[in-house]
Every structure is written in C-alpha cells, then in structure tokens.
Amino acid sequence: MQPIRQIEGIVAPLDRPNVDTDQIIPKQFLKSIGRTGFGPYLFDEWRYLDRGEWGQDCSKRPLNGDFVLNQPRYRGTRVLLARENFGCGSSREHAAWAMLDFGIQCVIAPSFADIFFSNCSKNGLLAVTLPAGQVDSLFREVFAQPRYVLKVDLPAQTVTTPSGVMHGFEFPPSLKHRLVEGLDEIGVTLQYAEDIRAYEARGASEAPWLHPQTPP
Amino acid sequence: MAARTLYDKLWDAHVVRHFDDGSSLIYIDRHLVHEVTSPQAFEGLRLAGRRPWRKDANLAVFDHNVPTDDQSRIDDPISRQQLETLEQNVVAWQIPNFRIRDPRNGIVHVVGPEQGASLPGMTIVCGDSHTSTNGALGALAFGIGTSEVEHVLATQTLVLRKARNMLIDVHGALPPGVTAKDIILAIIGRIGTAGGTGYTIEYAGETVRAMSVEERMTMCNMAIEAGARAGLVAVDEKTIGYVHGRPSSPRGPMWEKAVEAWRDLHSDTGARFDAVVEIDAGSLKPQVTWGTSPEMVIAVDACVPDPAAEADPVRADGMRRAMEYMGLAPGTPITAIAIDKVFIGSCTNSRLSDLRAAAAVVRGRMVASSVKQALVVPGSGLVKQQAEAEGLDRVFRDAGFEWREPGCSMCLGMNPDRLSPGERCASTSNRNFEGRQGPRGRTHLVSPAMAAAAAIAGHFTDVRELS
Numbered sequence A: 001m002q003p004i005r006q007i008e009g010i011v012a013p014l015d016r017p018n019v020d021t022d023q024i025i026p027k028q029f030l031k032s033i034g035r036t037g038f039g040p041y042l043f044d045e046w047r048y049l050d051r052g053e054w055g056q057d058c059s060k061r062p063l064n065g066d067f068v069l070n071q072p073r074y075r076g077t078r079v080l081l082a083r084e085n086f087g088c089g090s091s092r093e094h095a096a097w098a099m100l101d102f103g104i105q106c107v108i109a110p111s112f113a114d115i116f117f118s119n120c121s122k123n124g125l126l127a128v129t130l131p132a133g134q135v136d137s138l139f140r141e142v143f144a145q146p147r148y149v150l151k152v153d154l155p156a157q158t159v160t161t162p163s164g165v166m167h168g169f170e171f172p173p174s175l176k177h178r179l180v181e182g183l184d185e186i187g188v189t190l191q192y193a194e195d196i197r198a199y200e201a202r203g204a205s206e207a208p209w210l211h212p213q214t215p216p
Numbered sequence B: 001m002a003a004r005t006l007y008d009k010l011w012d013a014h015v016v017r018h019f020d021d022g023s024s025l026i027y028i029d030r031h032l033v034h035e036v037t038s039p040q041a042f043e044g045l046r047l048a049g050r051r052p053w054r055k056d057a058n059l060a061v062f063d064h065n066v067p068t069d070d071q072s073r074i075d076d077p078i079s080r081q082q083l084e085t086l087e088q089n090v091v092a093w094q095i096p097n098f099r100i101r102d103p104r105n106g107i108v109h110v111v112g113p114e115q116g117a118s119l120p121g122m123t124i125v126c127g128d129s130h131t132s133t134n135g136a137l138g139a140l141a142f143g144i145g146t147s148e149v150e151h152v153l154a155t156q157t158l159v160l161r162k163a164r165n166m167l168i169d170v171h172g173a174l175p176p177g178v179t180a181k182d183i184i185l186a187i188i189g190r191i192g193t194a195g196g197t198g199y200t201i202e203y204a205g206e207t208v209r210a211m212s213v214e215e216r217m218t219m220c221n222m223a224i225e226a227g228a229r230a231g232l233v234a235v236d237e238k239t240i241g242y243v244h245g246r247p248s249s250p251r252g253p254m255w256e257k258a259v260e261a262w263r264d265l266h267s268d269t270g271a272r273f274d275a276v277v278e279i280d281a282g283s284l285k286p287q288v289t290w291g292t293s294p295e296m297v298i299a300v301d302a303c304v305p306d307p308a309a310e311a312d313p314v315r316a317d318g319m320r321r322a323m324e325y326m327g328l329a330p331g332t333p334i335t336a337i338a339i340d341k342v343f344i345g346s347c348t349n350s351r352l353s354d355l356r357a358a359a360a361v362v363r364g365r366m367v368a369s370s371v372k373q374a375l376v377v378p379g380s381g382l383v384k385q386q387a388e389a390e391g392l393d394r395v396f397r398d399a400g401f402e403w404r405e406p407g408c409s410m411c412l413g414m415n416p417d418r419l420s421p422g423e424r425c426a427s428t429s430n431r432n433f434e435g436r437q438g439p440r441g442r443t444h445l446v447s448p449a450m451a452a453a454a455a456i457a458g459h460f461t462d463v464r465e466l467s
Helices: A027-031 A094-102 A114-123 A132-144 A173-181 A185-190 A193-206 B006-012 B039-047 B077-093 B108-115 B129-137 B146-155 B180-191 B213-221 B237-243 B252-262 B313-326 B352-362 B381-389 B392-399 B448-457
Strands: A006-014 A079-082 A106-109 A126-129 A149-153 A158-160 A166-168 B015-018 B023-027 B030-033 B058-060 B123-126 B140-143 B157-161 B164-171 B199-204 B230-232 B275-280 B287-289 B297-299 B341-344 B373-376 B424-427 B442-445
Touching: A006 A132, A027 A094, A027 B077, A079 A132, A094 A114, A106 A132, A106 A149, A114 A126, A114 A173, A114 B146, A185 B146, A185 B157, A193 B015, A193 B023, B006 B140, B006 B199, B006 B230, B030 B108, B030 B146, B039 B077, B039 B146, B058 B077, B058 B108, B108 B123, B108 B129, B108 B213, B108 B381, B123 B129, B123 B146, B129 B140, B129 B213, B129 B230, B129 B237, B140 B230, B146 B157, B180 B213, B180 B275, B180 B287, B180 B297, B199 B213, B213 B230, B213 B237, B213 B352, B237 B252, B341 B352, B341 B448, B352 B381, B352 B392, B352 B448, B381 B392, B424 B448
Parallel strands: A006 A079, A079 A106, A106 A126, B030 B058, B030 B123, B123 B140, B164 B199, B164 B275, B199 B230, B341 B373, B341 B424, B424 B442
Antiparallel strands: A006 A149, A149 A158, A158 A166, B015 B023, B023 B157, B287 B297, B287 B442
C-alpha cells in the first residue's frame, strides 16, 4: 500500500445522508474478480443515464449532467465531502477500490459506517470524520467557491481550508502509523504468529469443539 | 470478575493479544466464504506467497451469482467466471465447500447454522455484511471486507477495536400477524440506520426468549441495517436444541462439554450496557418500508409521511428524494400501493419457518392477476427439500408462485432474478436501497406473511385482515 501523508485537491460535495455502498458501486460490477478498473463505474446509477455493465466502454455513455462528479467545476476531484453514515450497507470493498480508482483519495463526513471505514483503511483511502457543524460549513464553502481545494494532513490530523482555517480530526493511532508508513497489515500480524499458535494450543484443550470436523 | 455482557465474554475469549493503542488481535474460529468477495483475497494470498493458516476453519458456498431456475448452467459469462474462480480456489487451497446443486449449498448465512458450521461461542466472519445472522446462536459474527478476508485466510485473526455494548430489550407478547421481521424493522425505524454504528447489539427480553432460533436469525441478520456489525442473542435451551445433531456440531462427550460452556453465554446480571433501547412488541403492527433506506418504515395502516413535517432539512431532503425514486406522494395509504412483483427469500427470510408462515397465508388463495411475478426462493437445498416434504411447494405453485432453486436471488440482483426499471416489489429481503433489486427497481421490505398477503391482494394489505 502507498503511504498516505498529505492530500491536497479539488473537493466535490455529495449532499445526501446514508449513501450506501450499493450506490457507490452497484452489484453488477461486483462480478469482477480483480481489484482495479472500478473507477469508471463509481456511482454508476447516479452518474449515467443508461444501465452500466462490467467491461463496457463508459466514454460513450450518456451522462447525468446534474450529478456532482459530472460537473466541470468538480473535474479532478480528490476529496469527497459527504453527509452522515457514509458507506452504509453492504461490506463490498469494491466501494473503496472504485473511489480510489476514480481518483478520490479522501472522504470527509460527520460519520461513516464501520465496515466501510475499515475497508478504506486497508486500501489507503483516508476517511476523515469531522463534527457535523464543520462539515456543514465546508459544504457552504464548496458550493460558494468553484475549484475549492482542501489540504488534508494525516500526520498532523488536520484539514485546512483555502482561507487557512484548520480543523483537527481524531484518528486511531495504530491505523495512522500503518497508513503513514504504508505497512502491509498481514505482514505486521504474522510477527505475532507464535501468539496465534499459543492461543490455538490453549483452545484445543479448553474448547476442542471449536476445532470441529468440517463438512467434506 | 465484574459482571460482563455476552459480547464482553465472546470478545475476551478470543483475544490473542492486546495492543497499546486499544486494538486487539482477535482469533477467528469460522470463516465463511462466497464467490463475490473472495477472489481478490485468494489472489492477494497467492501474490504474497502466503498460505491459508487453517483450512478447516473455512467453509465456501456458491450463492450470489447462481441462477435459481436452472442451476445446470450459468449463462452470464462474468458470473460464470466468478463462480469458476471460487471453484479453482477451493480446489487449489483445499477449502471445504459445497458446490452448486449439492443440496447442502445455499445462501451462506443459511448454510452456516444449518450445517453446525456456525456454533455458539464462536467468532464467525464472512465477506458479507449479513454475517450478523449467525449471532442468533450466541456467536460473535460480523461482516468483513475483502482485505480482511485475506487477513483471516492468512492469519486466522483480525485486528479489531472493541465495539460498545447496546441492549435492545423487547418485551410484550407478539400480536397475531406481527413477526420478528416487523420487530427488527420497527427497531431500525426507531434508532435509524446509524443508530447501532460502533455497537454490538444484544437482543434480549421475553419476546426474544419466546422466539425460535430462526426468528432470532432474522433479528440478527438486520443488525447491520441498524448500523451494528454484529447482533447477538444469548444461548438458551432453544439454541442448544437447534445446534444438536447438526453435521458439524460436536458429539458424545465433546457435546456435553460444549453445552456446559455454552450455558455461560449470556450477559451477567448487572452487566453494564452503553446504550439500552426498550421495545414494546405488544403494541407493534406489521411494518412496510416506504423509502430507500430501511429506516423509512411505517405500520401497514399508516400513510407515506410528509417531508414538510420533518424539521431537519437534510432528512426532509432525503425523504423527498426517496419519494421521488419510489414514485410515491405524501399521505398515500400504504394499503393503496400496488405491487408488480413479490420476492420471498434472502438470508433474512428464506428458512423453513419463513416459508411455512408465507404458505399459511397463501394456502387456498391465488396470486392477484396484476402481479407479474411472485418468487419463492428457499435459502438452501435442504430447506427446499424439507419444504417439499411438507407440501409447501404445491401450496405456492397452486397459488401461482414460482418455486425456485436456492440462492441469493432477487435480494441483490447479481443473478438473473431482478426488477425492471420502475417495478415495485414486496420483498422479504433486507435492503430497499436504490437499484438494489435491479436498476430503478422499487423495493418495499416486509415479513414473509405480509409479502404473501400482498401477492394475493395485488397491493399491500394488513395480513391480519385478509379474509
């Protein structure tokens, strides 16, 4: 995973609560067995006027001009500004893959669904939680100012507006360390292989039915 | 030791190691696998030169992409490739699995408990948010993303932060026509789709104690629709009776030992919960969702609400958008909404008791001529066999329903079963999100009995009044 430190870029406002992962990447694209190539289908049902299918050339599809990411002023979006409970619903990690593949590196919202937040953290998509009032004021600024840019600094845990206002955010320390260093989580966990084996040895004597005969 | 909740006990029993920042390395006893969220994980394993840590902890099924009419062939080449990829992976890594058309195959969250692959006291994960279903057995069960699937395959653990404890205390006798599905929909309506975010929910109270294990599965299944990754119910005699004699359940002296341990799988008296929600089931009515989020739900005798009466502008805007999508106007009585399709199935409501409840409504009646399609999709091949042994397939077929092969079917439309644009469906599934059952499709979530009643009437109707 690429380390994440500072992200600076155009902000697009997605002004609706409870955006679910079925909207972020609809189910027909989950048939792909890869991790890449989902970007053209991000928010497919909102972004295009026709029905998309995996493998389709999206350059010729009719666009929904009302959808925020289709508007010229948000071209090149790197930061998505969203409302509460972003990423709710299905556990599909394809949602995080699609956002990254599209070019979004950071999502800012008042709250995230748990599984989506976890999926972001495994892929280097930075999910920043700010209080609802601050998110509200960012929405107002984005709407008011074309080509609005935010600076997000993970090591410093700050979001800075063009006028220099700085919002601090909370972030789990171990997760921050892993993202800033770009560490492979499995590699880190395997350093504790002896602990896992010791746990299994204990379990085999204390709760042997938890190692049941599995169906063939 | 201080009084602990059921969640505290399950968590404590699986800690491999605590980390300084408050996260823990948690051991995973059971990993359920399906074709959609696993291919990238197996590929990651291969690219990193790693191997599965413990093959026998895994069980793979084929459910999301499978057609439910003829399972001898898969027409969609992309679906077929995904199913074949799982076949290749289970062979390459010797992962226990049930193939398509094996009667033991079916929807992953139906198969796990049915086979005894999911047991009380376990940690159970799957790359599927409805893994919470398995919590009905007194197990800590939750959905994970594909990177976590790879992590579990490679290490048999996950790095997690402990959630907070929420108790949902349900009391009162269930009125006739009101089911576990209606209770969980009413709970989501009350606390919202983010109400349980950051919590593990334990469902308790006399109403839950009186429920069958299958009804508890319906409650736990939709914990995720309330924002909680996991839902739990304490172990009691019903749980033990359910687990007894299943293919992968312990036997003989091992069974006795397991049961003794399982009897401690309940919250201690005086255990502290961070949040408590009280639900009076005795006052509930059958529920129907009207919008595009499971929290947009009301009683069958109510009318579609008016966004103008909503004080919060963001919420009011969400309501307007949902109404536009659903093609509904404020003030429309729920019973005036006509439907095009009916879907009885999904990991929420495709078990034998669900099919019996729907069949009891259907028996001797006919699907309304205005209904284009009414599907019954059993949760597994074994559920299908049992239902057929009871003659339920005849009841449904005689009434004009299609009786299908097991699979996820129209819950998410990754297979040929789906809604066409604008079609409206009475569905026993779990998500009424935009496009969930097919692009521009309109989903109303209901119980199996209410879906059956809607099929007969051609519109939503109070199952208690069906003469």
